[in-house]
Amino acid sequence: MENKIRFGPSGNSKIFYDAGYKHSVDAPKFCKEIGLSAYEYSFGRGFTMSYDTAKILGENAKNNDILISIHAPYYINFANESDDMVSKSFGYVEKSMQYLNIMGGRDLVIHLASCGKLNRTAAINLTSKRLDECLKILYDLKLNENKFLCPETMGKYMQIGTYQEIIDFCTKDKILVPTFDFGHINCIMQGGLKSSNDYKRIFDYSFEKLGEYKTKNCHIHFSKIEYSSKGEVKHLNLDDCVYGPEFEPLIKVINEYKLTPTIISESKEKMMEDALKLKEIYDNCK
Numbered sequence: 001m002e003n004k005i006r007f008g009p010s011g012n013s014k015i016f017y018d019a020g021y022k023h024s025v026d027a028p029k030f031c032k033e034i035g036l037s038a039y040e041y042s043f044g045r046g047f048t049m050s051y052d053t054a055k056i057l058g059e060n061a062k063n064n065d066i067l068i069s070i071h072a073p074y075y076i077n078f079a080n081e082s083d084d085m086v087s088k089s090f091g092y093v094e095k096s097m098q099y100l101n102i103m104g105g106r107d108l109v110i111h112l113a114s115c116g117k118l119n120r121t122a123a124i125n126l127t128s129k130r131l132d133e134c135l136k137i138l139y140d141l142k143l144n145e146n147k148f149l150c151p152e153t154m155g156k157y158m159q160i161g162t163y164q165e166i167i168d169f170c171t172k173d174k175i176l177v178p179t180f181d182f183g184h185i186n187c188i189m190q191g192g193l194k195s196s197n198d199y200k201r202i203f204d205y206s207f208e209k210l211g212e213y214k215t216k217n218c219h220i221h222f223s224k225i226e227y228s229s230k231g232e233v234k235h236l237n238l239d240d241c242v243y244g245p246e247f248e249p250l251i252k253v254i255n256e257y258k259l260t261p262t263i264i265s266e267s268k269e270k271m272m273e274d275a276l277k278l279k280e281i282y283d284n285c286k
Contacts, residue, residue, distance in 0.1 A: 008038025058103035068105030155184030155232030
């Protein structure tokens with residue numbers, strides 16, 4: 001698939017079922033019908049889809065020119081000090097990559113780690129070591145070919161995943177490409193992600209550390225998110241007027257820097273509607 005800006009939802013909202021569809025295998029068809037070009041399937045709560053069903057979803061995505069991405073289980077924690085628990089994390093990544101291959105997708109989004117009882121420096125160092133081990137597994141199994149492993153910026157202070165941390169991790173290997181969740185970043189900044197310059201600082205750091213290809217073809221999650229002094233509280237939809245971030249300043253940077261990201265809406269309950277809103281806002285700002 002050629003590199004171009006794509007918009008899509010993470011999962012299905014009420015309009016999908018109201019249109020008469022009943023199963024996620026039909027999501028690519030519906031996404032194309034309403035003008036979207038990407039779709040993210042989440043295994044956040046575990047693997048509940050059969051390989052046969054995943055194959056059908058992938059075929060439908062190919063037939064409708066929908067770029068598939070997958071969100072790996074939330075249980076992954078590379079900073080867990082238990083070798084047994086980290087082995088399970090490796091297994092989650094491996095199985096997610098297998099599903100991604102079956103679906104013909106490109107990007108696998110993962111949450112890297114939480115600090116737990118470790119201080120942040122120790123947690124980052126352990127995460128780095130575990131990430132190297134995970135990459136070796138993927139390469140040994142040849143699950144790295146034409147795929148991106150996309151560590152995500154996180155929204156709580158105890159999680160590993162500031163934009164600087166994620167970008168630094170992504171220097172380790174060619175298949176590591178960042179997922180910039182700007183709702184999460186805004187939570188960590190306590191609402192400080194406001195202007196195009198705020199977005200530019202993030203992309204400038206990425207260009208400096210990762211170069212043009214990875215930065216231009218990054219994965220993006222976008223939603224408004226409520227936050228507290230501890231960070232992320234809950235996802236909202238684009239109608240919210242209290243919490244950010246706003247999308248228009250990001251569009252200016254996307255256009256100025258000639259970025260071609262995949263942009264996934266994670267809005268609460270209205271992910272498909274809001275993915276379409278993001279696309280419409282983008283189209284109107286060209």
